[in-house]
Amino acid sequence: MNLTRWQRPEITTWTGFGPLTSLRDEIDRLFEAPLFELARTSQLLSGWTPALDVFEDKDNLFVRAELPGMKKEQIDISLHDGSLSISGERKGESKHEEAEVYRGERFYGRFQRTVTLPTAVAADKVKAQYKDGILTITLPKTEEAKPKHIEVSVS
Amino acid sequence: MKSTVEKEAAQPVNGGRRQEFISPEVNIFETPEGYVLEAEMPGVGKEGLEITLEGNEVTIVGHRQPEPQIGNTLFRESHDADFRRVFELDPAIDTAKVVARMEQGVLTLTLPKSERVKPRKIAVD
Numbered sequence: 001m002n003l004t005r006w007q008r009p010e011i012t013t014w015t016g017f018g019p020l021t022s023l024r025d026e027i028d029r030l031f032e033a034p035l036f037e038l039a040r041t042s043q044l045l046s047g048w049t050p051a052l053d054v055f056e057d058k059d060n061l062f063v064r065a066e067l068p069g070m071k072k073e074q075i076d077i078s079l080h081d082g083s084l085s086i087s088g089e090r091k092g093e094s095k096h097e098e099a100e101v102y103r104g105e106r107f108y109g110r111f112q113r114t115v116t117l118p119t120a121v122a123a124d125k126v127k128a129q130y131k132d133g134i135l136t137i138t139l140p141k142t143e144e145a146k147p148k149h150i151e152v153s154v155s
Numbered sequence: 156m157k158s159t160v161e162k163e164a165a166q167p168v169n170g171g172r173r174q175e176f177i178s179p180e181v182n183i184f185e186t187p188e189g190y191v192l193e194a195e196m197p198g199v200g201k202e203g204l205e206i207t208l209e210g211n212e213v214t215i216v217g218h219r220q221p222e223p224q225i226g227n228t229l230f231r232e233s234h235d236a237d238f239r240r241v242f243e244l245d246p247a248i249d250t251a252k253v254v255a256r257m258e259q260g261v262l263t264l265t266l267p268k269s270e271r272v273k274p275r276k277i278a279v280d
Contacts, residue, residue, distance in 0.1 A: 057226030133260015
């Protein structure tokens, strides 16, 4: 017969330096993480770094940024010397100020991201759209920057 | 925190293959009237949202709008994966009166508390 000592389920066994160990693991992980991942981790220290994508097709460059929960007016886009800057500020709603906060993972405050555009664009034809928390900027390439097909004539 | 705690999300099986999800960042507030939960799900529209209330659990799933793949990707930081997170609800919440609103990639769930929280009787067979 096998008798096991019954233990009250609500009594949790002492697990040693559980939280401490996990903190150490976390720090180890931080040092082992590749640089780009570290940059994302440091969001907590440096503020908000919205995810940014850059695409291109034959005629346009597309820049896409994840900016959930903003108002159109809070987003600022500028083009200067071949660099595109997206900046803005997200404000918390004042109606929640008196409420008890259980979780506050969302970031509020200023952000700025800048990309150097790989080709020349027609600054006066740039369009921006904000939908479902995603900002999409369409930057038409200048005629000179578009890929050209050159016919080779043999004489 | 005794209520509205996050539950460990069970890995759903999708055609025998494990599907990857991103856990959205949330804010949870408690007011005398109830709870407000905000979840950040950029790229998810109203039609991509799936909210399931089961027992005292609420599951939030956000399917991203499939982005039309345009040309070449030069630089990419965003993810394709859908969002998913499970929360355990305070029994005081009146689940029949939960309201969801989706605005610019942020889901706001309003979870009002019942008018009076009734003591529960457990029948013994």
